Amino acid sequence: xxxxxxxGTVIDPAAGKVVEKDILLADGKIAxxxxxxxxxxxxxxxxxxxxxxxGLIDMHVHLREPGFxxxxxxxxxxxxxxxxxxxxxxxxxxxxxxxxNAAIIAYIKDRxxxxxAVNAFPIGAITRESKGEELAEMGDMKExxxxxxxxxxxxxxxxxxxxxxxxxxxxxxxxIISHCEDKNLSAGGAxxxxxxxxxxxxxxITSSAEDVxxxxxxxxxxxTGCRLHIAHVSTAGSVRLIRAAKARGVKVTAExxxxxxxxxxxxxxGYDTSTKVNPPLRxxxxxxxxxxxxxxxxxxxxxxxxxxxxxxxxxxxxxxAPFGLVGLETAVGLVWTELVATGALTPLQAITKLTINxxxxxxxxxxxxxxxxxxxxxxxxxxISWTVEPAQxxxxxxxxxxxxxxxxGLPYATIVSGRIVMRDGIIK
Amino acid sequence: xxxxxxxxxxxQFVPVExxxxxxxxxxxxxxxxxxxxxxxxxxxGRSVVTVFYEASTRTRVxxxxxxxxxxxxxxxxxxxxxxxxxxxxxxxxxxxxxxxGADVVVLRHPMAGAxxxxxxxxxxxxxxxxxxxxxxxxxxxxxxxxxxxKKGRLEGLKVAIIGDILHxxxxxxxxxxxxxxxxxxxxxxxxxxLPQETERMGAITCASIEEALTGADVINILRIQKERQQxxxxxxxxxxxxxxxxxxxxxxxAAPDALVMHPGxxxxxxEIAPEVADGVQSVINEQVTNGVAVRMALLYLLTGGGNxxxxxx
Amino acid sequence: MxxxxxxxxxxEGIRRSLTRxxxxxxxxxxxxxxxxxxxxxxxxxxxxxxxxxxxKEIEGCTTPVGIxxxxxxxxxxxxxxxxxxxxxxxxxxxxxxKKVILVxxxxxxxxxxRAALDAVMDxxxxxxxxxxxxxxxxxxxxxxxxxxxxxNVPTSSKESVLVRLTEIDGEDKVxxxxxxx
Numbered sequence: 021x022x023x024x025x026x027x028g029t030v031i032d033p034a035a036g037k038v039v040e041k042d043i044l045l046a047d048g049k050i051a052x053x054x055x056x057x058x059x060x061x062x063x064x065x066x067x068x069x070x071x072x073x074x075g076l077i078d079m080h081v082h083l084r085e086p087g088f089x090x091x092x093x094x095x096x097x098x099x100x101x102x103x104x105x106x107x108x109x110x111x112x113x114x115x116x117x118x119x120x121n122a123a124i125i126a127y128i129k130d131r132x133x134x135x136x137a138v139n140a141f142p143i144g145a146i147t148r149e150s151k152g153e154e155l156a157e158m159g160d161m162k163e164x165x166x167x168x169x170x171x172x173x174x175x176x177x178x179x180x181x182x183x184x185x186x187x188x189x190x191x192x193x194x195x196i197i198s199h200c201e202d203k204n205l206s207a208g209g210a211x212x213x214x215x216x217x218x219x220x221x222x223x224x225i226t227s228s229a230e231d232v233x234x235x236x237x238x239x240x241x242x243x244t245g246c247r248l249h250i251a252h253v254s255t256a257g258s259v260r261l262i263r264a265a266k267a268r269g270v271k272v273t274a275e276x277x278x279x280x281x282x283x284x285x286x287x288x289x290g291y292d293t294s295t296k297v298n299p300p301l302r303x304x305x306x307x308x309x310x311x312x313x314x315x316x317x318x319x320x321x322x323x324x325x326x327x328x329x330x331x332x333x334x335x336x337x338x339x340x341a342p343f344g345l346v347g348l349e350t351a352v353g354l355v356w357t358e359l360v361a362t363g364a365l366t367p368l369q370a371i372t373k374l375t376i377n378x379x380x381x382x383x384x385x386x387x388x389x390x391x392x393x394x395x396x397x398x399x400x401x402x403x404i405s406w407t408v409e410p411a412q413x414x415x416x417x418x419x420x421x422x423x424x425x426x427x428x429g430l431p432y433a434t435i436v437s438g439r440i441v442m443r444d445g446i447i448k
Numbered sequence: 449x450x451x452x453x454x455x456x457x458x459x460q461f462v463p464v465e466x467x468x469x470x471x472x473x474x475x476x477x478x479x480x481x482x483x484x485x486x487x488x489x490x491x492x493g494r495s496v497v498t499v500f501y502e503a504s505t506r507t508r509v510x511x512x513x514x515x516x517x518x519x520x521x522x523x524x525x526x527x528x529x530x531x532x533x534x535x536x537x538x539x540x541x542x543x544x545x546x547x548x549g550a551d552v553v554v555l556r557h558p559m560a561g562a563x564x565x566x567x568x569x570x571x572x573x574x575x576x577x578x579x580x581x582x583x584x585x586x587x588x589x590x591x592x593x594x595x596x597x598k599k600g601r602l603e604g605l606k607v608a609i610i611g612d613i614l615h616x617x618x619x620x621x622x623x624x625x626x627x628x629x630x631x632x633x634x635x636x637x638x639x640x641x642l643p644q645e646t647e648r649m650g651a652i653t654c655a656s657i658e659e660a661l662t663g664a665d666v667i668n669i670l671r672i673q674k675e676r677q678q679x680x681x682x683x684x685x686x687x688x689x690x691x692x693x694x695x696x697x698x699x700x701x702a703a704p705d706a707l708v709m710h711p712g713x714x715x716x717x718x719e720i721a722p723e724v725a726d727g728v729q730s731v732i733n734e735q736v737t738n739g740v741a742v743r744m745a746l747l748y749l750l751t752g753g754g755n756x757x758x759x760x761x
Numbered sequence: 762m763x764x765x766x767x768x769x770x771x772x773e774g775i776r777r778s779l780t781r782x783x784x785x786x787x788x789x790x791x792x793x794x795x796x797x798x799x800x801x802x803x804x805x806x807x808x809x810x811x812x813x814x815x816x817k818e819i820e821g822c823t824t825p826v827g828i829x830x831x832x833x834x835x836x837x838x839x840x841x842x843x844x845x846x847x848x849x850x851x852x853x854x855x856x857x858x859k860k861v862i863l864v865x866x867x868x869x870x871x872x873x874x875r876a877a878l879d880a881v882m883d884x885x886x887x888x889x890x891x892x893x894x895x896x897x898x899x900x901x902x903x904x905x906x907x908x909x910x911x912x913n914v915p916t917s918s919k920e921s922v923l924v925r926l927t928e929i930d931g932e933d934k935v936x937x938x939x940x941x942x
Contacts, residue, residue: 218643219460221560221581221617291561337538337559339580469846476830476849485883488833518833748833748847 022046023438024059028067028399033074033372034388043072045395048437053389065440067399070432073371074387075107075138075396078348079168079378080197080251080275080323083109083140085131086124087116092328092416094128097348098136100326100415102442104348105431107396108139109326110382112172113150120145120156122164129165137441138434139396141167141382143197146185150174155185162192167382170197172251173298173343177203179236186246195247195273195381200233200258201225201299210339212300216285222338225300231257238265238272249381250274252325254299256309263318273381275321276310278347278354279421283307287421293334293341294419297327311364320377322370324351328417346417350408352400354422356429360402367402395438404430414447451749455567455574458583459624467628470745471593477748478741480517490748491520497550498577499525499541499566501557506712507577507587510736511554514743520551538562542569552750555579573750575743581615586746587711588621590739592629594731595666597738598707603630608660608702609651610692611670611719612641614681618711622668623651636660637670637692638682657692661701668709669694672719685718695721699729707731769914769922770935775895778911779808782893783815785909790860793820795888797859799827801877802848805865807928808895812864827852829863834876850880857885862909866924868894871903896935898922 023045030053031038042057043050078101084092092100094111101109111128113119119128125142132140144166145156151174158169169189175198176182182196189196206229211217213224234250238261241248250262253274265272279297284304287295295301313319327344334341355374359365365373379387386394408425410418434442441448451466459467480488496515500508508524515522525545527537538557545553546569553574555563560580567574578584596602607626613619613635626633627650635646636654646653654660661667672692677684699708708720708730716722725732770778790796793816800809806828813824830848863877874892881890893909898916914922916937924935 213644215645215648218645219620219649221579221583221620223581224644291564335539337557337565338561339559473847476833476847479849480833483884487883489879490833745847 021438022051022059022062023435023440024057024062024064025067025072025397025399026057026064028070028072030072030389031368031371032389033368033376034390036368038368043389043397045397045435045438048395050389050391050393050395052391065399065433069401069403071367071400071402073398073400074375074389075434075436076105076352076374076398077108077378077384077387078106078324078326078351079110079321079382081109081111081326081348082114082328082344083111084328085115086127090330093135094131094140095135096414096416097326097328098132098138098140099447100346100348100413102137102434102436102447103414103431103445104350105352105398105400105434106138106348107398107434107436108141108384108386110141110143110167112143112170113145114172114174118145118149119143120148120150122157122160125161125164125166137447138436141165141384143168143170145169146171146176146196147181152176152178152181155181155188158185158188158192158194162194166194167384168195168197168249170199170251172197172199175199175201175203175233179240182237183240183244186240186244186248190244190246194383195249197249197251198233198237199251200230200237202229202233205229205232209300210296211288212285212302214285214303216288220288220291222288227255227257227302227306230255230299231261234258234261238262238270241272242270245271247271247381248273252277252280252299252323253310253313253319254280254302254306256306259309259313259318263313263316266318273320273377274313274318275323276314276319277323277325278351278358279345281307281310281314282354282358283421291338292421293336293338294345295421296338296341296343297345298343311359314359314373315364315369320373321381322351322355322373323378324348326415328415329419331418334419345419345421346413346415348415349413350420350422350427352431353406353408353427353429356400356402357427361428395435397435398431399433399435400429401432402429404428406430412445450752455563455576456585456746456750457563457567457574457576459585459588459621459628460583462585464628467589467592467625470589470742470749471596473745473749474593474738474741477744478738480744481737481740486517487519488517489519491515491518491751494520494551494751495549496520496522496552496554496747497525497545497548498522498554499527499545499556501527501537501562502578504556504578506736507556510739511575511577511743514740514747517740518744518747520747538566539569542566545572546570552747575746575750578617580617581620582617583621584617585621586739586743587618588625589746590735590742591622591668591709592625593738593742594709594735595707598731599665602626605631605665606634606663607631607666607668608634608636608664609668609670610657610660610694611637612672612676613637613646613670614641614643615673615676616670619670623649627651634660634664638688640681641676657698658701661698664702664706666707666709667694667699667702668711669720670711671713671715689718693719693721694724696723699724705729709735712736764938764941766920766937766939768934768936769896770912772933775911775933775935778895779811780815782909782911783812783819786812786862786893787816787819789891789908793822793824795858795860796862797825797827797854797856798862798864799829799852799881801863801865801873802828802830803929804924804926805863807926808866809864812893825854827854829877829880831873831876831880834880836872836876852884855885856881856887859887861887861890863890863892865892865894867896867898867922868892868907869898869900871901871905874905875903895924896922
């Protein structure tokens with residue numbers, strides 16, 4: 021089975037190059053790259069005027085299976101990924117039961133192989149049931165295929181326990197992904213604490229709820245030598261702390277979500293529950309800081325924190341609504357509209373943060389267009405303008421704050437292991 | 449002119465002209481309350497549904513009387529707080545109300561944004577009778593009415609709001625209302641009970657209670673809830689009373705003819721000394737009467753009233 | 762701009778009508794004992810004041826004058842998209858047991874008077890209510906008649922009667938006009 025991608029502008033972050041060339045895929049691998057490639061009788065995909073990149077990787081999604089299949093399944097979530105241009109996702113362990121042992125990790129991998137439209141790699145829990153009490157069997161989970169460890173939305177509040185988890189993860193050579201939130205500081209909060217929380221009368225989550233935990237986790241990573249990845253950075257304080265840590269050689273990486281670089285707490289006006297997300301949408305100064313962090317390399321990765329919920333769960337009073345929004349199908353549009361079109365990032369920088377950087381944090385041999393690499397490819401049309409319509413999403417969740425937003429830049433095709441799984445919005 | 453919005457959810461977005469219209473319409477309504485026969489046929493055949501997810505006899509009765517004086521039929525739905533915590537309550541209630549064909553819905557709810565949510569769900573006008581710590585616009589309007597009636601104006605007055613601003617919907621609505629009408633609003637309370645960035649709302653946060661009170665024309669004293677102490681937000685009622693309670697001595701800092709207001713119910717001897725609550729400067733009882741008049745005006749205007757229209761003889 | 766078809770009364774005509782009505786009121790009620798005048802907003806109010814002046818000139822005694830706002834009593838509120846501005850009713854005396862003279866500028870369908878009767882009844886129980894109008898233009902929709910009439914003006918239903926008074930409009934006159942469209 022062969023596929024020839026012709027005429028596109030190829031962005032290869034591993035090589036650090038943007039050149040016009042053709043790519044021939046064969047047997048699920050990249051067979052050849054070069055100008056004016058031709059091969060008799062193979063299917064040709066015309067990528068003229070489009071960008072050809074390694075398959076995008078979203079290292080922070082919630083596929084909800086097992087346990088919360090009404091919100092999303094591996095089947096629906098990986099289709100959302102395909103439609104959003106992602107060939108690989110890493111899914112968080114807050115399923116039911118929690119992915120805190122080898123059996124669940126193996127189950128998720130099996131389901132992903134059987135039902136997934138794209139590659140899905142499970143992230144294991146740090147502690148049993150993510151309760152923050154006892155270490156989960158991280159070694160077993162690594163054997164079963166876990167690519168990192170995180171308790172995500174249930175951050176380990178006990179610093180001593182997290183320290184031991186870091187020592188253990190270091191031994192296993194895997195990364196700890198930290199959702200930085202001091203639950204005592206954030207308790208009961210529904211949005212960013214500031215002018216908008218005052219006006220709306222909603223309990224606020226202060227920026228320091230994130231900052232103090234980023235500081236703590238960096239210090240523990242520095243001491244233990246464990247690789248630490250800070251999930252969904254939302255504050256200027258976090259960016260500052262991570263920048264300083266990197267400067268002194270701490271093995272810390274960080275991600276930001278499209279909603280945290282696109283929206284501020286002003287979006288909460290009107291109490292649209294699709295703006296309720298954790299960490300919360302912050303201020304314009306915070307947005308500027310994360311964009312600066314993206315530009316100067318402090319923030320390595322763009323990840324969506326795709327968190328689908330049912331309409332019924334979100335259609336309640338703001339305080340009662342669950343945190344989270346769906347991001348897979350709007351990510352590329354937001355990256356191009358908010359970062360590339362504005363000049364905050366070059367296309368190469370943006371693609372780097374969506375491919376090779378997350379691949380290297382998770383230890384995946386992906387995110388490159390070198391010969392013999394996996395034939396995972398995303399083709400993006402950077403010029404097309406489109407309007408976000410949740411009814412057209414392939415995923416189950418409709419909880420997006422971007423409904424009706426006009427975006428520029430859309431994935432044109434998603435190719436996984438040499439096979440076109442999405443073309444022009446249609447999933448095959 | 450009439451009101452431009454379908455609902456009254458808060459004062460934040462109500463234009464000054466419409467606030468004036470409501471206050472002006474409340475003047476003839478107050479005259480009706482003072483009559484022997486307190487009833488006009490204006491809203492005959494209309495139904496006003498009050499939905500209270502929090503017990504508040506005072507506000508509910510005020511709205512019910514307002515509706516009855518205008519000859520509307522009233523129904524109260526007292527929804528338990530248990531159904532709210534399940535998260536089913538409001539949506540189900542909204543569907544029921546829509547099916548019953550209520551003409552106006554008055555909602556009290558412990559969560560901010562509940563009135564916005566109800567207003568989006570149903571076609572009938574919604575009056576927010578207090579949603580969490582968000583807004584309580586009819587209370588602020590009756591405060592404005594009371595002050596305007598007593599002082600003859602609102603512009604240029606100095607209004608001090610004292611107490612738990614953080615959790616107070618009355619404070620928020622008062623800040624919007626008084627600043628829109630040209631008054632100066634000063635805030636004072638325990639540092640842990642002051643919300644962020646109130647200066648962007650147009651209010652002045654004072655460094656001390658003395659600064660807030662000095663020369664004030666109006667002192668609006670908020671209720672301090674014991675519950676906040678249990679949540680660790682302030683050390684205790686005794687100390688609160690020492691630091692922020694309005695007594696005769698503190699009252700002397702204000703203008704000699706300053707009005708003392710309280711949205712009720714009062715904790716006498718805590719945030720307000722009994723001699724201040726019952727003193728000559730207190731207009732707390734007047735506020736209750738004016739509440740009915742202002743709510744009559746709101747019911748009238750939200751059912752379409754206020755358009756100047758020459759009558760046919 | 763409305764088109765005036767004919768002027769029915771000028772300043773002098775209005776004055777003479779009111780003087781005659783004042784005499785008729787005194788005569789019919791055998792004096793002014795217990796008499797009160799209540800003008801219906803807006804133009805009934807200055808007319809009531811003027812009648813009170815005339816009565817004082819004739820009888821030498823002051824008759825109490827009140828102003829009635831009937832907005833909240835209108836029967837067309839539910840059919841109007843927007844409701845009229847409510848103004849205050851200012852009747853600083855009890856009406857129970859009184860001879861109430863309602864005063865308005867024009868009587869047409871009778872609906873305003875119906876509303877005014879309800880409004881007055883809600884204030885108390887008058888001994889009698891009589892009605893004085895400057896112009897009766899016919900076309901009644903209710904069994905209501907006026908006791909004192911300045912001028913009967915037969916009109917078509919397309920026409921309208923406009924009363925202008927110095928206190929409100931800066932001039933005194935009554936005209937018939939046809940509204941455009």
